[in-house]
Amino acid sequence: MNILQNISLQAYNTFGIDVKAKEFVEVHSLEELKTLCSVFNLLERNILVLGGGSNILLTKDFEGMVICNRLEGIEKLHEDDEFIWVKAMAGEVWHHFVLWCIQRGYAGIENLSLIPGCVGAAPMQNIGAYGVEIKDVFDSLEAVEIATGEMKTFTRAACKFGYRESVFKHEAKGKYIISSVTFKLYKQPRFNTSYGAIQQVLDKKGVKELSIKAISDAVIEIRSSKLPDPKKLGNSGSFFKNPEIPSMQFEQLKQQYADMVGYPASPGFTKVAAGWLIEQCGWKGKVVGNTGSHKDQALVLVNYGGATGAEIWQLAMDIQQSVKDKFGIEIVPEVNVI
Ligand SMILES: Cc1cc2nc3c(=O)[nH]c(=O)nc-3n(C[C@H](O)[C@H](O)[C@H](O)COP(=O)(O)OP(=O)(O)OC[C@H]3O[C@@H](n4cnc5c(N)ncnc54)[C@H](O)[C@@H]3O)c2cc1C
Structure with a gap:
């Protein structure tokens, strides 16, 4: 295990923010991870676990x-x-x-194709796309408890999954390092083509016989055409979560904004498209210094080159405030701000 000092994290986050880590270590085995916990007393240290760095905004040196x-x-x-x-x-x-x-015919996660990042971070925010969330196929996970170096198993119930939420963002935050995830996948696929443009793309391609591979290919095509590639334009996907507001409030706003986009959420609540709210506030495609809201996806904040995390965070707060001022709705970041 090689512990490096003063390492730039630019290559380790998809926003491409150039901040430094005081110490940096890559862990390749469970033994190394346990050793790290016991030898370095991680509980006393400020630590940041990284997978693909595709859901974080680094605002300063770590x-x-x-x-x-x-x-x-x-x-x-x-x-x-x-x-x-x-x-x-x-x-x-x-x-x-x-x-x-998909190669082995194990079904259930085909709709989640091409989401950046690593398996270990997927339960953190219960990743989801095109009508599927990992909670739908999640069995359990194993994690090293930082305080003791011991392995703990978390069942689906223990993870307390919600919309982009889990126990690891709340009471278990900073206490565990997830080491593996076990999925319960289907032998007989249950196709889900009702979200986004999946069915449209399948029709356009003339797909006659539905398969998990065909759905995965369609999702990959849609995502590649819709979302900026972080290798070309730094970003972290959707910056904010779609807010859930009381359905009464939604109905009132709908009288004023007829094309407001909402979906049924928990009883009595409606989920509003954060991208639509941001667009209505005039942010879509707006460039502010080295950053901005993407021209095709208002919800995606981008680094046009050389942006600092603080600059992006300032933009995010300005967007948040303008949505609050115009609609009385609070949008909260989906991205982990460090
Ligand atoms: C272009 C783009 C599109 C995206 N589309 C989607 C989408 O459709 N749906 C969606 O849900 N998300 C989406 N995301 C967000 C992101 O891909 C997911 O949240 C992904 O799961 C993050 O994985 P990661 O390994 O990069 O996590 P990181 O960014 O490295 O970490 C995220 C958080 O998890 C913690 N963490 C990471 N690994 C571990 C571990 N092993 N143990 C404990 N804590 C850990 C980190 O400390 C951090 O708090 C998108 C991102 C991008 C850039």
């Missing part, structure tokens, strides 16, 4: 230890007539894992 999770490996555990249990180590690239499952 005066602590960055632990890059590089634990690899995927294995089929067992199966019954209906399901297959597959365990993936936390450092596996999420999309590679999705493709691995």
